[in-house]
Ligand code: MN
């Protein structure tokens with residue numbers, strides 16, 4: 202009669218498997234610190250497990266394992282099912298971009314004989330958290346001749362790193378002491394220090410010799426000139442590796458777990474499909490979720506329709522608009538993103554009866570919006586019921602979770618964009634502590650149960 206939740210560690214007896222699963226997750230997090238790197242590593246992982254590029258295939262038959270790449274930042278894996286594709290696809294959709302600091306288009310300057318670079322933050326961050334920590338630089342620079350230069354600095358122990366020096370507490374009182382949280386560090390103050398040795402040039406007209414010396418190094422090592430920063434995507438992310446947390450090693454601490462935790466678990470779930478599924482299974486790893494799913498690699502682009510249409514055409518040998526619309530309207534999805542776990546330091550932001558707890562399994566979220574459910578998908582009760590029975594049938598450890606108290610705040614996911622296409626959609630993913638911080642905390646039990654939930658969906662959805 203009563204709805205009773207139990208700590209997942211008490212229910213899941215296979216603790217060795219839980220712990221082992223997170224080892225692969227941590228390794229992947231360290232290799233995939235940007236959306237581009239997640240896609241590159243994801244392709245490598247998929248190809249090693251029998252997936253081929255769909256664009257090279259003329260037709261598709263049940264059991265085929267294919268992938269689609271969208272501009273190097275958005276990846277789709279699919280396993281073709283036995284059933285007519287127009288009866289619907291099972292999509293698991295997560296995002297592989299994470300909050301970070303992007304270099305501005307003209308970033309480099311010198312002041313007081315110190316060279317700095319200016320940034321523009323990407324996604325929702327508490328800006329003060331990004332100061333006085335080691336930062337690594339990842340990304341690409343496109344030279345004028347079209348050559349792509351890849352840059353990764355700060356992940357090897359022997360690499361230099363970058364940092365935003367915060368003001369010392371001794372002198373912070375007047376300049377910072379009365380600022381509100383969002384302004385403790387202001388957007389324009391998010392600048393990294395990049396050098397301090399002046400160039401060895403005698404030209405009396407050359408000012409900014411430290412800046413010039415940095416450009417000399419970049420030109421020597423990468424062939425870059427200052428104008429090349431304009432055609433670049435260079436991202437600063439926390440340097441360092443994913444680590445175990447706690448005396449009992451029950452948690453993972455890392456940058457980028459929102460939402461690579463769902464990206465990794467859903468990718469593992471589709472790779473681990475060994476029997477041909479009834480419905481075509483799709484693992485969609487989106488970009489740009491953190492800034493509103495915009496752009497051609499975000500979920501509001503037509504890419505979902507593009508690759509779904511391509512699959513229809515290659516399976517059926519013909520295509521029309523109605524086939525695509527019917528397929529989408531008959532489809533169902535797990536919008537796979539993280540939720541917030543109750544934190545005993547700040548319990549007041551949650552309604553404990555409806556909030557997620559880390560270690561209690563994957564979180565099912567009917568709606569994400571707060572303040573009158575604004576802007577949320579609000580999954581149909583019928584579909585929530587179906588998902589619930591799928592999870593129970595496979596003995597997945599799951600819980601419900603709303604993101605915060607009513608009127609407290611709120612968040613959004615890709616769910617509403619999927620639902621707008623007619624895809625029945627629910628939000629489901631693990632809870633984190635310190636979401637969007639440079640170092641986020643997840644439970645190993647939840648990581649494993651999230652993987653099991655996506656597997657269950659591909660099998661029974
Ligand atoms: Mn997310």
Ligand code: MN
Pocket residue numbers: 459491637
């Ligand atoms: Mn997020």
